[in-house]
Amino acid sequence: MRTYNWAILGLGNIAHKFAESLALLPNARLHAVASRDAVKAQEFAARFGVPHAVGSYDELLTVPDIDAVYIATPHTEHYAHTLLCLRAGLPVLCEKPFAVNAQQAQQMRQIAEAKGIFLMEAFWTRFFPAIHKALELVAAGTIGEIKHLAADFGFVAPYVPEGRLFNPALAGGSLLDIGVYPLFISKLFLGEPQEIRAIATRAGTGVDVNCTMALAYEGGATASLFSTLAAQTDNQCILYGSHGQLHLTGRFHAASGITLKLPNQEPQHIPCEKQGYGYQYEAEHVQQCLAQGLTQSPLLPLQFTQELMHQLDAVRKQIGLRYPME
Known part of the structure; x- marks a missing residue:
C-alpha cells in the first residue's frame, strides 16, 4: 500500500485536528507544514513529528515529494493559496467555504481543470x-x-x-x-x-x-x-x-x-x-481519487461546490452582506 505525503498550509486550530486525524490513516503521512511564522511551523512539526517545516507558503512549494496539500487558512485566503499550489502542480484539498464567492470558486476550478490537477473542497461532512x-x-x-x-x-x-x-x-x-x-x-x-x-x-x-x-x-x-x-x-x-x-x-x-x-x-x-474528529475520512477519499488518477471527486465534484458557492452568494445578496474585498 502506497503512503501519501500530505502538507498543511496554515496552522490554526483546524490544522491540528486534521493532523491528529491523518495519524489514523495507515497509508498517510504528514510530510510538511507551512506557516507565515517559522517558529509556529517548527513547533507544530515537533508536536506531530513532521520532517519539513517552513516559514512561508511560497517555501512550501520547494519541499519535495508532496502528494497533496490541505489548505487551512482563513476564508479570504483560500483562493490565493489554492491557486499558489495548483500552479505548482500540487493537488489541493481546500477547507470550506471553498472561496469567498462563486467567482473565485470558478477561477479555482478553471485552473485545476486546465492543468489536470486534483482539487476538492474539504467538506468533511460528505465522507462520514x-x-x-x-x-x-x-x-x-x-x-x-x-x-x-x-x-x-x-x-x-x-x-x-x-x-x-x-x-x-x-x-x-x-x-x-x-x-x-x-x-x-x-x-x-x-x-x-x-x-x-x-x-x-x-x-x-x-x-x-x-x-x-x-x-x-x-x-x-x-x-x-x-x-x-x-x-x-x-x-x-x-x-x-x-x-x-x-x-x-x-x-x-x-x-x-x-x-x-x-x-x-x-x-x-x-x-x-466515527473515529476521532473524522477528518481522516475526507483525506482517505482524496488518496483514493489520487490512486485512480482522478482530478475531481465523484462524491464531491467541483460542480457541486460551484453551485453551493452560488447559493451562498444568493443568500448574501438577500441579506445585503458584501465583503470589502469584493
Whole structure:
C-alpha cells in the first residue's frame, strides 16, 4: 500500500485536528507544514513529528515529494493559496467555504481543470459513514419522498470585532463559517433549489450573527436552515419523508449515527463509525481519487461546490452582506 505525503498550509486550530486525524490513516503521512511564522511551523512539526517545516507558503512549494496539500487558512485566503499550489502542480484539498464567492470558486476550478490537477473542497461532512448510510436509506425509499429538511448550526461566539468570526475583512459572519453546513446538507439530499429566501440580523461590524434560510425545490420539498453565532443550537438535521423521519444523530455535520422514525414503530437507532474528529475520512477519499488518477471527486465534484458557492452568494445578496474585498 502506497503512503501519501500530505502538507498543511496554515496552522490554526483546524490544522491540528486534521493532523491528529491523518495519524489514523495507515497509508498517510504528514510530510510538511507551512506557516507565515517559522517558529509556529517548527513547533507544530515537533508536536506531530513532521520532517519539513517552513516559514512561508511560497517555501512550501520547494519541499519535495508532496502528494497533496490541505489548505487551512482563513476564508479570504483560500483562493490565493489554492491557486499558489495548483500552479505548482500540487493537488489541493481546500477547507470550506471553498472561496469567498462563486467567482473565485470558478477561477479555482478553471485552473485545476486546465492543468489536470486534483482539487476538492474539504467538506468533511460528505465522507462520514453516517452520511453514506443516510443517503443509502433515502435512495432505498426508507422514509418515502423527502418533503422537508430542517438543519441548524449555532454556538455562542464572544463578540470580538477584529476577530475572524466578526470581521468583514476576513469574510466573517455565521453564514460562511457555519451556515454553509445546513446549506450543504440540504443540497446533498434535495439538490438545487428553485427558490431561496433569507433574512439575517447583524453584528456591529455588519456581518450576520443570525441567518435564516428557506428553500423550495422543484419536486415540492422545502428546507428550513439556520445559523447563529449568538446561541447554542442542537446542531441537528431532520429529514421529513412521506413515510417517516430520518435524524442524523450527534452534531449532524459530524454525525455518529442515524435514528429512523417510521409509522407505528419504535425509533430505530443505527450507530455508524466515527473515529476521532473524522477528518481522516475526507483525506482517505482524496488518496483514493489520487490512486485512480482522478482530478475531481465523484462524491464531491467541483460542480457541486460551484453551485453551493452560488447559493451562498444568493443568500448574501438577500441579506445585503458584501465583503470589502469584493
